[in-house]
Amino acid sequence: MKLIHFSAFRAVMLTGTVSAAAELIGRSQPAVSRLLDKLEAELGVTLFERRKGLITPTSIAHLLLDEIDRAYTSLDSLRNFAARVAEGETSRITTAVMPALGISFMPWALKKFKEEWPQTRVHMSIRLSAKIEEWAASQQLDFGLAELPFRRSGFQTEIFSDAPYIAAVPKGHPLAARDKIEPQDLRGHPFVSFASFTAAGPIIAQAFRSAGEKLDPAYEITISAAAYEFAKIGLAIALIDPYTAIHQLDDRVTLVPFHPKIPFNVALLRPYSRPQSRVSEALLGLLRIERDTMLAKLPRL
Numbered sequence: 001m002k003l004i005h006f007s008a009f010r011a012v013m014l015t016g017t018v019s020a021a022a023e024l025i026g027r028s029q030p031a032v033s034r035l036l037d038k039l040e041a042e043l044g045v046t047l048f049e050r051r052k053g054l055i056t057p058t059s060i061a062h063l064l065l066d067e068i069d070r071a072y073t074s075l076d077s078l079r080n081f082a083a084r085v086a087e088g089e090t091s092r093i094t095t096a097v098m099p100a101l102g103i104s105f106m107p108w109a110l111k112k113f114k115e116e117w118p119q120t121r122v123h124m125s126i127r128l129s130a131k132i133e134e135w136a137a138s139q140q141l142d143f144g145l146a147e148l149p150f151r152r153s154g155f156q157t158e159i160f161s162d163a164p165y166i167a168a169v170p171k172g173h174p175l176a177a178r179d180k181i182e183p184q185d186l187r188g189h190p191f192v193s194f195a196s197f198t199a200a201g202p203i204i205a206q207a208f209r210s211a212g213e214k215l216d217p218a219y220e221i222t223i224s225a226a227a228y229e230f231a232k233i234g235l236a237i238a239l240i241d242p243y244t245a246i247h248q249l250d251d252r253v254t255l256v257p258f259h260p261k262i263p264f265n266v267a268l269l270r271p272y273s274r275p276q277s278r279v280s281e282a283l284l285g286l287l288r289i290e291r292d293t294m295l296a297k298l299p300r301l
Contacts, residue, residue: 006068008035009047013057013065091279092121096135096144099223101266102126104247109290113283120279128222129199136269142280147199148265157267160287163242163295164261165204168231169254175237176254183213190236192227193217200264204239207262228253246294255299 004025011021012032022029040047047064048055057065097106102124110122127135129146136144137152145160169176175185193215194200201220208215218236221227227238228245231253241264245255268284270276276284 005035005039005042006071008032009039009061010065010068010072012036012048012055013061018055091277092123093277093280093283094123094140094142096125096127096132096141096146098129098132098146098266099126099225100147100241100243100264101145103223103225103244105243105290105294106287108247109283109287112290113286116286117279117282122283132269136271139271139273141269141271142274142276143271143284144269145266146269148267149199150267150269155269155271157269159265160268161242161266161291161295162263163298165200165239165258165264166242166245166298167256167258168228168238168240168245169256170231170234170237171252171254173234173237173254175256178256180257180259181237182259183208183211183215186237187213190218191216192219192221192230192236192238194227194239195220195222198222200239200241203262207260211260242295242298246297257299 007025008021008027011024012018015021015024018032018036019029022032025032027035036048043064045060046058047061048057103126106124110124113120113122125135132141132144132146133150133152135141136146137154139154148157150157167175167181169181173189175181175189178185193204196202196205205215219230221230224238224240224244225248227240228248228250230236231238231240232250234252239258239262243264249255
């Protein structure tokens with residue numbers, strides 16, 4: 001049995017005649033008659049009583065129609081599903097994002113994304129940049145957002161953001177009123193920096209060396225959100241990324257531009273073997289808009 005057999009049978013049941021059924025499904029009248037004969041032979045039952053050119057459905061035919069209608073309902077649902085998949089509405093996006101963007105920036109962006117793509121599932125992992133690079137190289141992601149530099153291959157990159165790190169100063173601190181803060185200004189003030197094995201650690205250390213200052217932090221952390229907490233409770237001044245600075249904004253902290261500027265270089269990683277879908281491109285477009293809107297709120301040097 002083939003779908004065309006049931007299609008011919010259903011058309012006859014709906015129209016009442018073989019000729020009308022033939023017109024409905026785009027076949028000749030003899031072709032429809034042969035399809036009905038084959039269906040009856042396959043099933044081993046009589047579906048129609050034929051008298052003088054007229055056909056009358058048997059009780060078995062009505063029972064079969066009920067089953068076929070249910071099958072067609074399922075087929076219609078399948079077609080609709082396939083159409084939605086083609087439009088990207090029911091697809092899934094797998095991404096990994098560094099903590100600075102994953103803790104606050106991405107959830108807010110995904111809230112807006114959900115309004116336009118309500119059926120799309122997003123699987124987001126928050127990991128350090130080295131792990132995201134590893135996953136992108138092994139083709140496990142649709143895209144990732146991680147901090148440069150990278151050591152592996154297997155993916156293409158483009159700069160997503162290079163806005164500079166900014167100083168988070170406890171409110172009321174002597175340096176909170178400055179127009180800018182430089183490395184030498186931090187002498188004698190507790191300072192929290194990034195661990196040497198993070199992407200930011202060596203970059204910040206180099207900026208201090210270039211200014212003739214030794215980086216001697218009182219505390220070391222691995223993510224900006226933790227560093228921001230040090231500033232909130234008045235424990236230390238922190239250099240934090242611009243995304244954390246805006247999304248974690250608190251009255252207990254004053255944001256002061258840091259000089260020399262240390263770019264927070266975030267790259268978009270796209271594995272070579274994972275072509276971007278329409279829905280994935282839509283999410284990336286939204287992320288770029290949210291990025292520009294957010295960075296416009298930063299204090300300028």
